[in-house]
Amino acid sequence: MKRLVERLGFWIQKIMEEFGEVLSFTASFGRWLFVPPFRWRQTMEQMEFIGIGSLPVIALTGLFTGMVFALQAHHSFRIFHAEALIGSTVGLALSREIGPVFTALMVTARAGSAMAAEIGSMKVTEQIDALESMAVSPIHYLVVPRVVAGLVMVPILYGFFLFIGVAGAYFVAVGLLGLPEAPFLSKLYYYVDMDDVIGGLMKSVFFGFLLTIISCHRGYRTSGGAQGVGLSTTRAVVISSVTVLVADYFLTSWILEFLPNF
């Protein structure tokens, strides 16, 4: 029992330390965010990496999520003869929860891990020290462009995920299962309104920020050699993914309070 309490205490301490470090790192990011020059080139490169580079995986994930969702919904709803609600159910689920969360998880897996690995390997090969020795802040040069790119691109990817997901559901429901098109679309338009999408976008902005700042932070704190880089990459993905899922609950409760139609 004593050992269990000790281990629990150890993990709580680790989590609090990590939380404190990320907060301090975020404060540092905030200080450098508005310091000129704004690094357009690096930001555009990161936008391309996060946004354009993630399009195929987001398209695939969105398409098959929408398709399987429609299939499952049809399987359940036909018992009540409520197949017309498939479009709205998929639309609501994708716009409110699945879209922002899946997009963030996929971007974490693809771009967050790469950020942690790249910054981590720069750290262990003293390239971060080299930046500092040339009077260039690594936060300004490496972190600000990545986080800004995450803030901009994750919501755009969410929109893409949502569109592809609904298209996938339409294809399964109307194309494969032979349901009439009109009720699918009319219920979708009727039940899914702008607040659902705005709520999803708000979540995506927040998740984009969380996953990039956590991944950059893990990379920045890398120590040791190749093993350290591997460990940082794994931790970046695990911590970002868990944080996104935990933050989703609190964000949802907050959005439900402030967006009446959400």
Add this chain to the structure above:
Amino acid sequence: MIQLVNICKSFGEQAVLKGLNLEIPKGKVTVVLGQSGSGKSVLLKHMIGLLRPDSGEVVVDGTSLSTLSDHEIVPFRCRFGMLFQGAALFDSLNVFENVAFPLKEQRQLSSEEVRKIVEAKLAAVGLSGIEEKMPSELSGGMRKRVGLARAIALEPKIILYDEPTTGLDPIMTSSITQLISETQKRLKVTSVIISHDIESSFNIADKIALLHEGRILMEGSPEEVRQSKIPYVHNFINGISTGSEV
């Protein structure tokens, strides 16, 4: 001049620097010798503010680094050039972009001016014509020379060398030592070299300091160090093992 006053630095339980005092004279070459793992690189990183001491003070040209915030210390580093142990070239940039990096970041120069300076610095280290190569295509010696070209690109007042000849063959070691010496004569800078290469150090240094167990055990001119009666200093410069070093 750089002054390190009573510097203490620990990493976790391990105390690396234990009340270290050292003065680096202006316009001279100071070599800090010491065994591997004795904290030489840690000492060098304190001079440029990449590491902050747990206690003690680093004073560079009259400015105490401890009075500068993380924000303020960044522009302060413009007066330094640093050659890292593994050269620390940016993997994603080619040789030209690596050497041009500090110029583009710190000076308002036209592309033509940047190109001329980069070509001149690469010529100074004997590496003309490799501008388009990536760091992964270079040998260890070439990487160090490109690192040196980058370190001197802004013509800094202080150049820090972290083990510039480690891992190089004797010819390349001699070539790099000569390059450092020429750079010193041409730019009249304050140079600090971290090394355990005794022969090169004695050839190039105006002052030698020996780091041992977190403190400077001995400092003086190369001749004074060579004639030291302190057993550890004598053993170190003559490469004599007593079996207790490891």
